[in-house]
Amino acid sequence: MSSKPSTITKTLLSRAHSPTSTTRILTEKIKNRPLLLKPTEPNTNARHQRLLQRAQLAKRRKKLKPKPLSAREKRATCIYEIPKSEQRYEIYEPLNRLWIGYIQEVLGDNCTPVESGAVAKLVSADFHGAELEVVRSRCVSRVGVRGIVVRDSKFVFQVITRRNELKIVPKEHTVFRFEVPPPGSLEAAVDSGTSKEEGVSGKKNLVFELHGDQFQHRAVDRANKKFKTHFLPDL
Secondary structure (H helix, E strand, C coil): CCHHHHHHHHHHHHCCCCHHHHHHHHHHHHHCCCCCCCCCCCCHHHHHHHHHHHHHHHHHHHHHCCCCCCHHHHHHHCCCCCCHHHCCHHHHHHHHHHHHHHHHHHHCCCCCCCCHHHHHHHHCCCCCCCEEEEEEECCHHHCCCEEEEEEECCCEEEEEECCCCEEEEECCCEEEEEEECCCCHHHHHHHHCCCCCCCCCCCCCEEEEEEHHHCCCCHHHHCCCCCCCCCCCCC
16 A cells, blocks of 8 residues: 555656656655654643633733722722811821922022923922912802812812811812912911911012813823913903
């Protein structure tokens, strides 16, 4: 049986080649041709160990970088709610002083005159710790609300008032006002025991108004946003 295929192959090769070439091709290219096999069979134990190490590494990475909470989980855990015991104005006064120093750096050393570059930084600034007052609103009951911002979200400001009340003030259709004292006046007022509204330097505070309709962005989103001057139909 094994000689019959060789005879058929030799007959076919002899039709195109000479007897010498036919014999050489049959011997070198067919009979003595090496049969390439897999060099080694896969080691099942080694493969299992590699898969086990890869799974352990993935599990370790998952522990180091936990999955972020969903919106539903944040609401269920009340992660953004401030406990009643911590809704006190004096707790956030140091935060307000830190924010005043931060906003003075944004405005520059002298704070005056307020140039266009400083204004662009001002609208992109973070207002956590700022003391805001509602001066205009379609809801009359909100006018006069004043407190330190403890949360600056996309659509609302959450502030702690001097009466230790947590107020949620929507930004829509609302104008806020905040003051920035001159550099050095806040430290001098704290040392002398006077209020920051009175001051001791003789210089007036800079007063700014913030239009909530144009400010409906999260603090992290405002950092990279470019604001443009345009007509405000509500004014």
